[in-house]
Amino acid sequence: MDMYVIQGGQPLRGTVTISGSKNACLPLMCAALLAKTPTVLENVPDLRDIRSMKSVLEHMNVRAEFANGRMTIDPAGFDTPWVPYELMSQMRASMYAFGPMIARLDRASVSKPGGCNIGSRPIDLHLKGFRALGVHMNERGGYIHAVHDGLMGAEMSLAGPFGPSVGATCNILMAATLAEGRTVIHDAAREPEIVELGEFLIAMGARISGLGSSTLVIDGVKTLNGVNWTVMPDRIEAATFATAALLTHGDIVMKNVTAAHMGATLSELLRWGAEITLLDEERTIRVRRCPSRDPEPLDLTTGPYPQLATDVQALFVTLLGLTPGTSRVEEGIYQDRFMHVEELNRLGANIRQKGNRAIIRGVERYDGAPVMASDLRAGAALTLAALAAHGESQVRRIYHVERGYEHFERKLAALGANIRREKQRDAVPAFDVGEGGEESREA
């Protein structure tokens, strides 16, 4: 297992190109199976999750070739209506295969996804939607088995206890394109990745209206055709580099972004005290600390789009950990997504977690320490914290980070970070009983 070894304290400066969005690309790869002809995706990020989804497609006898950011998906052989536990347990987004299997092969079996590091992630809304379309389902041996004798358009709500579900909206949207008649999804998710999927399906020949709103109307068609498509930029990766600029007192220009997808993130960063410049028709963003004002603490709540994304919560907590004053962050999507808090405290942060809230008292500095990534975004946030910290840190279990950040350490190093990758080894403590010297910290 590898880890990042980071000497913190370098301001990150320069230009970085943001990669294609993982969370947009995963459903597009599955949506390609709705056609009988090949699809070519461009700007595909080279990530563990993308390769896991490629394995899911290959398991279903779909030919997928991936090189230099281009993936060609030929669904001619698509004939296997099930996803095994081994693949499902690697990545919950394998659930996106369900919709295309149901629509094209009339049946589907998937291993039931278990819990994960960011808390409970049920799939009841996916199943509710498929039932509404006329799919019969039962659960046996840890698998969900589904079959139908004609997908029928239907009206449904996909509202859950924490708002609409991105995954369920994608899955039902895909299946409904080939259902008979009209499907209306109320309380649909509105994330830019859903709009991207809808536009991709329209390019394939689907009839969809209401994209970007919470009501989607889909009129089923008989067949769809493969298309050439360029995957949208990753708004969460862009938020990560923006936060990196602010945490390290740097100045970063991000290319290949869509500022319009980052409304809540950018406006909270502005409130905090960032200077944000939009260039090149809002496809380039420059971020640094505002030279004429001090950063301010924030009260934030994450929620469904267009609210602040849960995927940037750990980044904000890390930034606010170094912001004078008291900030409060409430997690509105995943009640337990706070595994980074204790790790940040190991770096010297002063954060108290109570239920789905974190109360953050800003400290003057973080000090290097070994820390452990518990999930993708926590791992990214800890890497940034280490870059801002004094001294050396080791960020362990970086395989989580590599699920979603393309060439992360290479991009950070190009911006001036002192980061290298090594095999994980024991962390040897620097022996310091702290005799009241400047460098010691109260326990």
Ligand code: EPZ
């Ligand atoms: C997507 O997950 C993203 N994953 C997540 O990104 C992201 O955090 C999440 O949306 C929210 O924005 C991908 O796009 C691959 P949901 P998804 O269904 O679709 C509840 C990352 O770091 N819910 O919108 O699984 C659920 O428990 C990842 O890149 C139900 O109750 O999320 C949660 O509270 C992590 N029943 C809320 O809805 C269901 O059937 C939103 O989940 C489904 C979800």
